[in-house]
Amino acid sequence: MTPRPPDPSAPAVRRAPARARASRKGGKLDLDPLTVRKARTLARQVGRPIVTLAQQHTTVSVERATLRLAGLEGADADGIPWVNRLLDAVRGDVGIEHGVALPVWDALVRGEADDLAVLAQKASAGSVRFRVPEGRDLVRARAGARRQVGAGLRRVDARRRERDRMVKRYGDPRQQPWIYLIVATGDIYEDMPQAQQAAREGADVIAVIRSTGQSLLDYVPEGATREGFAGTYATQENFRLMRAALDESSRELGRYVRLTNYASGLCMPEIAALAGLERLDMMLNDSMYGILFRDINPVRTFVDQRFSRQVHARAGIIINTGEDNYLTTADAVDAAHTVTVSQLLNEYFAKEAGLEDWQLGLGHAFEIDPELPDSFRMELAHALLARELFPKAPLKWMPPTRHMTGDVFRGYLLDSFFNLAGTLTGQGILLVGMMTEAVVTPWISDRDLALRSVRYVLNAAGNLHEDFVPAPDGFIVQRARQVLAEGIDLLERILAHESRTGLLDAIADGTFGLMKRPADAGRGLDGVAVKADGYFNPASEILEDK
Numbered sequence: 001m002t003p004r005p006p007d008p009s010a011p012a013v014r015r016a017p018a019r020a021r022a023s024r025k026g027g028k029l030d031l032d033p034l035t036v037r038k039a040r041t042l043a044r045q046v047g048r049p050i051v052t053l054a055q056q057h058t059t060v061s062v063e064r065a066t067l068r069l070a071g072l073e074g075a076d077a078d079g080i081p082w083v084n085r086l087l088d089a090v091r092g093d094v095g096i097e098h099g100v101a102l103p104v105w106d107a108l109v110r111g112e113a114d115d116l117a118v119l120a121q122k123a124s125a126g127s128v129r130f131r132v133p134e135g136r137d138l139v140r141a142r143a144g145a146r147r148q149v150g151a152g153l154r155r156v157d158a159r160r161r162e163r164d165r166m167v168k169r170y171g172d173p174r175q176q177p178w179i180y181l182i183v184a185t186g187d188i189y190e191d192m193p194q195a196q197q198a199a200r201e202g203a204d205v206i207a208v209i210r211s212t213g214q215s216l217l218d219y220v221p222e223g224a225t226r227e228g229f230a231g232t233y234a235t236q237e238n239f240r241l242m243r244a245a246l247d248e249s250s251r252e253l254g255r256y257v258r259l260t261n262y263a264s265g266l267c268m269p270e271i272a273a274l275a276g277l278e279r280l281d282m283m284l285n286d287s288m289y290g291i292l293f294r295d296i297n298p299v300r301t302f303v304d305q306r307f308s309r310q311v312h313a314r315a316g317i318i319i320n321t322g323e324d325n326y327l328t329t330a331d332a333v334d335a336a337h338t339v340t341v342s343q344l345l346n347e348y349f350a351k352e353a354g355l356e357d358w359q360l361g362l363g364h365a366f367e368i369d370p371e372l373p374d375s376f377r378m379e380l381a382h383a384l385l386a387r388e389l390f391p392k393a394p395l396k397w398m399p400p401t402r403h404m405t406g407d408v409f410r411g412y413l414l415d416s417f418f419n420l421a422g423t424l425t426g427q428g429i430l431l432v433g434m435m436t437e438a439v440v441t442p443w444i445s446d447r448d449l450a451l452r453s454v455r456y457v458l459n460a461a462g463n464l465h466e467d468f469v470p471a472p473d474g475f476i477v478q479r480a481r482q483v484l485a486e487g488i489d490l491l492e493r494i495l496a497h498e499s500r501t502g503l504l505d506a507i508a509d510g511t512f513g514l515m516k517r518p519a520d521a522g523r524g525l526d527g528v529a530v531k532a533d534g535y536f537n538p539a540s541e542i543l544e545d546k
Contacts, residue, residue: 028477031480039491047349049503051349057530067087097535152273222235239261239278292325293515309350324396329514333369341487343389362393365399
């Protein structure tokens with residue numbers, strides 16, 4: 001495929017007058033502020049109906065997350081978490097339209113059990129019946145739920161303060177980009193020493209990738225796990241163990257080492273709550289990834305996503321979004337504007353949920369076919385566009401995977417060009433690419449060579465991004481403006497959909513990543529409920545206060 005040359009006349013992004021361009025500080029692409037403002041306004045108009053939809057619904061995972069924040073842990077003999085058992089019992093009696101808190105704390109106030117754990121066990125055995133309380137019983141249930149869930153959120157606050165103290169004591173890495181490296185053997189007890197060694201070799205952020213398929217489980221496994229598939233299960237105990245191991249590394253190395261996992265899939269809100277309770281620092285949390293690549297129902301995803309991001313905001317966790325995945329299924333040149341649109345939507349959804357700019361690890365990737373002429377120039381254009389659209393966000397820059405062939409020399413070269421592009425465009429979080437990425441599970445030796453490449457490029461290039469300024473109206477500048485213009489055009493077309501929720505129609509049409517996902521289908525739809533009058537969730541109430 002031959003790339004389309006940038007066309008300065010087609011749907012052109014307006015450029016500022018020459019005098020304004022000469023006087024403006026920064027802005028290597030010289031994007032017109034009015035055009036950028038228009039893009040954000042359109043993203044807000046597209047996203048607002050989705051937020052309203054999320055506010056009108058709840059899900060089984062949102063309600064289970066509320067129970068987890070209240071302190072309910074553990075699982076039965078079959079490994080099914082008590083939060084699932086208790087939620088299922090409530091749902092069977094009264095549904096979840098009023099929230100799980102009122103029926104559960106009504107039962108506790110009535111003396112059905114002394115605590116949540118005993119109540120869950122009795123409910124699982126069928127010896128408790130739930131109701132939606134009224135009158136004085138309603139007032140007492142609300143007060144009890146708010147008190148206990150509030151205590152859980154105060155524990156999240158305490159973990160955030162703990163992080164702040166450790167960063168102040170041990171310090172952050174010398175500068176961005178932070179080096180982000182994946183460690184996941186399937187065995188948490190093997191992951192820990194590997195993660196610590198990776199930190200010694202220069203990694204600033206350790207990501208424990210999840211076991212394949214966990215995003216499709218409608219429960220969170222319990223305890224430490226030793227058998228995962230191409231990853232390690234995300235559990236509260238695994239979070240605790242890895243956090244403790246990296247705290248040891250922070251003390252040893254004199255810099256705070258961050259921990260990442262995945263708040264996505266059918267248990268997105270629950271994993272977000274567990275991450276806050278165990279002081280994780282980053283979470284993969286994209287508004288559309290589960291819809292497109294795991295066929296999870298769109299409404300379920302947007303409801304779960306909003307609650308999870310409210311928890312992340314409270315916990316001081318940086319989110320990483322998943323726009324890089326679009327370019328593994330769609331062409332990185334033709335679909336570049338869909339990445340920009342998704343970034344703008346992710347920014348809107350995140351800020352609406354309370355996240356701040358420094359928490360927005362918006363994703364993008366180095367995935368253009370290297371055989372295309374000027375492919376590196378286009379990569380620079382796309383990366384620089386993201387950098388300038390979101391100047392305060394620590395963008396997450398993803399390495400090449402789609403065009404890795406198994407040729408280790410070619411792969412090493414591509415990863416080095418990726419590292420250079422990240423340096424030239426001032427990316428914030430640099431995921432370490434490995435020469436056999438997407439072909440086989442990389443060896444430890446592959447990781448060592450990959451880190452050598454990163455260290456060499458970052459050290460040799462230094463602050464080269466300060467000197468890199470593309471030619472005014474040259475190829476890079478025109479390509480970036482073209483992508484932004486196409487993104488604005490796409491947002492306008494989404495708004496032109498007849499339905500009120502045009503984004504759901506766009507997702508159903510295959511606009512993003514070429515995946516067609518209708519709003520009335522997909523996994524997890526049966527776990528969505530429209531909120532009834534009188535719905536109550538103490539976690540949501542507290543989190544909405546921002």
